[in-house]
Amino acid sequence: MPSKVSKFEEVKQQRTALYTTIFSQVFSPCGKYLVASNNFGQLAVFSLTNALGINAAEDTRLPVNIFEAHKGSIYVLLPTPSFLISGGTSAIHGWKWNDVIHSKDPRPSWTLSPSSSSPFDVPETNGLAYFSQANTLASGGGGNCIDLWDLETGQCKASLSGHNDYIHCIAALEKSNQCVSGSEDGTVRFWDCRARQSMTSLVEPNKNEDAKRPDVGSWISCVAVDHAEQWLVCGGGPHLSCWHIPSSTLTAVLPTQNSCPLTAIYHEEKILSGGTEPIVFQWSVNGDERTELPVSPSSVYSLAINDNSQSNKVLSIAGNSTDINVCTNFHYEAFSFKFCA
16 A cells, blocks of 8 residues: 555646746767756756667656756756756755766766845846857846856956846857847847947847737747858847847748737757747748647747757757657657656
């Protein structure tokens, strides 16, 4: 007869599975592992190599490591060559990759506390971007500003202010030493990271007739920049829209009539996006072509592509589900990782 403790744990696991949301996922620098974060402050590590093996068993789709990394939700993960960086409802942590993958009880190597208007609060972190040449981290969230961190010293070099509501997302334009941020205030702002308080340009998708949705709102939940740093895609309340960065010119609107976009990425000559319906969309950069991939999450918060390994190049999709869908050809699900203890 099962003990009360085991029954309690069983119910707890069932409730955790029912209410799990995976907010972010990234691949390790070696391309062999996927790391995902959830609303319970957990990080789970999956072996891509094992799961893609010939005749791979079901247990290869379970975490090879899982641990509590934050006391609250983890909204964003960022990989660097040396560290996995995590941000959420508590301070920003940096983790050594070897500890994340192999240690059962890892401790962060360093911690950063974002700017706050209150001495009693650490604002949530929703967006992270990394500038490898300068070893600088950009972070943004509930404090309405972008903090620029020197990761060599752990000191905040500057805080870029201008948004009048919290920041949802950040992307780096390393070639021009800029970053771009999207906010609840409906603006997408470009910043010169070499100069304090230097916003270089601004776009407002909600002011475009084809992109705006007044009944939904003007907030921006996702921004992404192509590899050449010439094109931007952004969306949220407004439909996804594409912009030519040097001229701040709108070039295409990518409408999803039944949902709001929550994540978008550039891949080769395509844009992939997901949002508040169980579909991942693939678009041409001019918005003309579109394919739809049904997925497990009812809302998609994270898309990740493993570009570090030619043999294991996959698309992974996560959101309101314990299942992380993995696609080997970007057109159908090959299998799913399961985020569970």
